[in-house]
Amino acid sequence: MRHLIDILDLSTEEIDELIQKACDIIAHPDAYSEKCHGKKIATLFYEPSTRTRLSFEAAMMELGGKALGFSSASNSSASKGETVADTARIVSNYADIIAMRHPKEGAPMVASMYAKVPVINAGDGGHNHPTQTLTDLLTIYREKGRLDHLTIGFCGDLKFGRTVHSLILALARYTDIRIVLISPDELKLPDYIIQDTLIAKNISYVETADLEEYLPELDVLYMTRVQQERFFNEADYIRLKDSYILTRDKLATAKSDLSILHPLPRVNEIAVDVDDDPRACYFTQAGNGKYIRMALILKLLEVE
Amino acid sequence: MNIDAITDGIVIDHIKAGQGMELYHDLGLENLDCSVALIKNAPSKKMGKKDIIKVNAALDLNLQILGFIDPDITVNIIRNGTRVEKFHPELPLEITNVIKCRNPRCISTVEPGITHIFKLTDKEKRIYRCIYCESKAKSKDR
Known part of the structure; x- marks a missing residue:
């Protein structure tokens, strides 16, 4: 199982493959419309976002999957003091992949240590994106x-x-x-x-x-x-x-x-x-x- | 001042004067039942003054912090009254739960129960960075 926490988690060859794949998706969107049928992405956003959260959700939907999640810490159990580690463990039961944005640097890395599904860093404070x-x-x-x-x-x-x-x-x-x-x-x-x-x-x-x-x-x-x-x-x-x-x-x-x-x-x-x-x-x-x-x-x- | 020679144990020598007490706590020596001596400001030809710690028991102490604090420290292993090993501690590749990140934006400052891990990123300059936020560690972050 792979996570994406830091851009250096991907080799340049893998980045080039992703770019070629994205270009193919742009050219042939219909060929990808059912690729993730039955899959779900959880977007766990502890900080406001327009583009990143919506583009993750739109990406999964255009692949035939579904999206769930929260768009601010106040709408989640974080407001009750739940740790990032616990949230990652729990959400792993509900989704096939997690995209996390958090104001604290390194939070998605912590999530990746406890999640049973791939975790994508969707922005951690002023650190990485x-x-x-x-x-x-x-x-x-x-x-x-x-x-x-x-x-x-x-x-x-x-x-x-x-x-x-x-x-x-x-x-x-x-x-x-x-x-x-x-x-x-x-x-x-x-x-x-x-x-x-x-x-x-x-x-x-x-x-x-x-x-x-x-x-x-x-x-x-x-x-x-x-x-x-x-x-x-x-x-x-x-x-x-x-x-x-x-x-x-x-x-x-x-x-x-x-x-x-x-x-x-x-x-x-x-x-x-x-x-x-x-x-x-x-x-x-x-x-x-x-x-x-x-x-x-x-x-x-x-x-x- | 006379401190008895030890039979089985560890002598940590060439500690910079003034750092001995901190090391005593970092190594958890206050929790030991055996005799432990902390000698402060001992005369040293090389350093002028130095601190020394003697532990009179053959324990398997976690010495990884020594390399992080000062790799010029000397560790002597004593068995049956004889020194069987003498070495300078190596720079550990990773230090776990020894120092804490001081970056207020780092998740490790707020997440309960987190493991504090720093990795050696520059051996030459002895630079360690928090694995979560990549902030540089300072030995005073202990």
Whole structure:
């Protein structure tokens, strides 16, 4: 039985297989409509979510299965003090696979230690979000036709941005990847990712606070939201929330085939006048999330 | 100051001065019935001052924490009044329920009954990380 807790639980070959499977699902959705008939996914969401929870549930439904679960901790026995371990044990009796989002880092790993069914990390605090990474990789692949030989800028909250952390870990395994880290000092990428991934794997990277300086060099720009829910101090959030705002004017110097990604939801870091720009890929990206999760569910349930 | 030589047991030597009492507790020596000596600030040619712990019983102590705290510590195993083994503790690949994660966002800080596990991620720099949140461990997290 396999779980997906960290993107590195999957080899690059397995990621490539998932991407190919997702592309096949997009091309031939009818061929997959009954693959998970009689199967159920439990979406255990201790934190609010729109895209991730609904895309997991839609993914299972489009495979012919069903979905059950809760969408906030207050709607579950967590509000009575039930542990993650106990919840995982219990839900294993009701569902064939679990997708868990939790505000505490490592909670899905704890669930995977006690569950009798595969557990997917659907986001654990500011730590990891591997299915968003799979979504991002599928989007980059569909937009660029490759996952290597790319210069990718990450902009905004790189400290608490779990999607950034997971995507950097995944991209670091491909050839000729150059990473530009754009953030205010307070929201820089955690030291352990710089040390253990970028430096250890000899990945070319640069840290800057200036988005416009490096924009012309980028093949992909990954924008992120400054996440209010990660701050213990409201004043820090207010000071940093408007650090970067991408507008159509700023894009004048960018490559014509730049791909702009964002894990969404956005607040104001991408102005709405960018939405109509052909380089904006974030809504397509959200759609890709369903297909890659379909491919992942098939893999973890070992459905051919 | 005279401390009797031990017949069967363990001498933990070259402990940094001041760390002996912490190690005494970390190894659970307060729970032993045998004689245990903690010598503080003993003169040392190499270190100036050092702490020493002598345990007068042939016990199978869990010494994994020694490598995490200071791999330069020396462990001497004594049998029948003779030293039969001398070694520096190795850096354990994993330490379980010795230190706790201090990251307030980590599940291990709130989940009752959780096993606190840290893995060695960088042998050269002696870096251990929590398996749940990947935060770096500090020896003071004990």
